Amino acid sequence: MKPTIVTAFAVLALLSSIGASCVNDDVLVVLNLGPIVGKYRVPPGENTTFAGSITIRLDSLIPPGYASTLKQARVYDIRVRVEGAYDGRVSGESHVKVGSGTRTSLIKFPASGSAPWSSFSTPQSLLGSSPLLAPDPSGISQLLQAFSTTPLPTITLFADGHLDVAPVPGNLYVIVEVYLQADATLN
């Protein structure tokens, strides 16, 4: 019976070894994190300026277990859109601040001057090479560097700007969306 057992072990060892220990080295899992959404209310009335900020904890975007294995991140789109009806024009800028760092420009809308409010009713996208958006590489770089900071910091996304005609009706919003991916190694 000994040969039987030896054979059984040999066959099963062969079968079980097929495909075993064959996990790729340094597997990168791409985490689709975004978007970070900042929704800023434009106050109604005679004042034509708006300003606001949202702060998020960066680790709230990261799935459990991955915060310590992040390798790099990328922004794959920034979109700016508006909600509400307004016949005038708008201009604005969004800034980013990492932790207690300095505010850095992230994107201007439009690059200079102003644009009809209604032109942002359809989301303007970097991917669409919108002429109404002017991203600032320094702000994007600062945002991405936050992912290599330990512990992961907070991110504050600001937006400010103004409209050209008063009075400003109610229920107007400017919305900035930042779409991100981060690469992490498997635990």
Next chain:
Amino acid sequence: MTSLRTYLAAVCLGIASFMSNTVAAQTQFEVTIKQFDVESVRGYVQPIGDMFGANMNAGLYHSAKIPANGFHIRVDLVGAATIIGDEQRAYNAKLPAGFVPETGSYKTATVFGGKGTTFRDVNSGLEYKGSDGIFNTRVFPLLMPQLSIGSFFGTEISLRYMSTPTLGSGKFPSTTLFGLGLRHSVSQHLNLPFDVGVGAYYSSFSAGSLIESEGGAVNVQLSKEFSFVTLYGGVALESSTTKIQYETSISNVETQVSTSLMGANRFRVTSGVELDVQAFRLFADANFGRVKHFSGGIAFGF
């Protein structure tokens, strides 16, 4: 008693080797696919559905000969290995709206692929990346113990079952494999120079709450004995479905992902050989269909 101990040792070894193969891989697999939304996860893990489907219906028989009557019992330890082709290493992943050129998709690694592809938008230079593949292997294995009992008017019932517990302080999901089959000797009713049988089989496999696979097959089995060698083969119609369900959390928003993957194999042709070496039988076969795979193993019976 010695024979019984041998059977038990072999079954335990089979279970242990199955656990060593699958548990570590499950964890890698599980944590990765939870990063996919429902649109992307199908392409990334579709080869898993194909592999499970093909393997679950493997090694169902290694002879068409079933005695017309008389009690017999047989334990098979079946190993199945599905060949992973190039077409199962990459898939067309969906791109977010706005990327140019606007093909809507880009080819990147499946769970069996290599490095994930980075797609660059030609206008903005913005990039979007796919996850790397996890498994670097040319074959996808599965081990299954199978118990066959007969015969009642040339009919035999077979049962496959294996369960592994949750391991690693809850990191590794439990797995359960179950299979049930029935086959009948047709040649007992006919005067043929070879054996003919027909069979119908059901199989299921689950890994935690993440993966549930079900498969079914009906086949026609043929075999011919030559001294200690039996040549066997057959054709089968089959299907399998792998359901994947998980919760994913993006920006603190819990999303339930649920999708079903149909196994690629619908039809297979099997060709194999069995060697009777007295104390046990060794068998091996090749299976041809949309998914090519091999199975083999060892059988003990009395």
